[in-house]
Amino acid sequence: MKPVVHFGAAVALLGRFPALAGVDLDVARGEIVLLRGPNGAGKTTLLRACAGLVPVVRGEAVVLGRDLRRDPRAVRRRVGLLGHATALHDDLTVEDNVRFWGRAARADAGDVEAALVVVGLDGDLRDVPAARLSAGQRRRASLACLLARRPELWLLDEPHAGLDAEARNVLDSLIAQAARQGATVLLASHELDRAESLADRVVDLVGGMTVSPPAAAASHPGVDQTAVEGLEPHRVA
């Protein structure tokens, strides 16, 4: 089976600076891979490159069967990126934000409602303008936007940042459930204990290059495997 993500000696530039200087990475369908490395190692750039937001200028870069160097737009609708920014409009309510990004990705009303329920923003908070949310609540709203899109490839950049303990557990359960249902997950995190227990394997990045060979790992031993009710977090490939 072809990997969902295949990077071979991939080079990506940020300006004139090579943020990725030779990345080799294969990720299979349903796999959870943790990108590990110090600040500036290229984790965020690699996630953004997988989303087609940072152009790969040399090497091989194939995501979801599409060559990113030829047509990065072809994969974008099928990936979900949870990054440092939340992409929320401050003047819109939580529900308006999730509905807008969900409908942009052709999600129906059921997907939007389910996403709000899963992240715990289905009560009074749904009608609150995003500007009045705490940092953690904004993060949860951003996660709901991702869930409503039902992506095939989850790209998570420090996904636990700003979340409380309960929300972190929900997020871990969602990630594990998504992987069991065939979605592929790439995440970058500095919370290594939690992330390593979640991941099938770890890939180290240093100076924009992958330095560790692929290795199999146990399947999410530290995660509550109970399915989160009411949501199918990814499209069936």
Add this chain to the structure above:
Amino acid sequence: MWRDALLVAGRDLRIEARSRVATSQVAPFALLVLVLFAFALDPDTGVLESATPGLFWVAVLFSGLLALSRSAALDESDGVRDALRLSGLEPGGIFLGKAAAVAVQLLALQAVLAAGVIVLYGAEPSGVALLALTCVTGTAAVAATGTLYGALVSGLRVRETLLPLLLLPTLAPVLIGATRAFEAALGGDTLTRGWAWCGLLLFFAVLYTLAGALAYGVLLEGS
């Protein structure tokens, strides 16, 4: 593409409705411009009456700059531009939606300004069909051009000051055309000439709408 345009227009208009910037800042600013013109040009001398069409459209352009600047800023905040690129929305649809939302705001603004020139300048509307079509075509031209230029300067640190600098000279033909068409409608020229000026506005609107719909994807990627 049309579905995407409706979605984006709905988002932008909802944001404007919730923020109330258009009603609490843009519209009062436009009326303030009219009042200041009235102070500067003594109503008793007749200058104000003859200059009404031009002053109306200058006020529309100045106030429109605020609306256009806000429209561009909506997609600059907190990763929204990246999210738009990932959303799968057609770039042409995003452009049309944003331009349509600005156009709706400008038309509402013109209704306020029309009341203002009637009350403050003593203007007497005539040639209503020509006035209405001039407003529609002039608004479409301003909205399309402004949205395109808004995308062009997005991502730049100086975008808020650069936008008017680039936009106002480009919109000079619109200002001239709309003013002449209004003059004709108000009896200062023949209606035939007025319709000809209106045709120029229509050409400008179609040209920049097509250019924006085609170029917006490139601008979204490049910013």
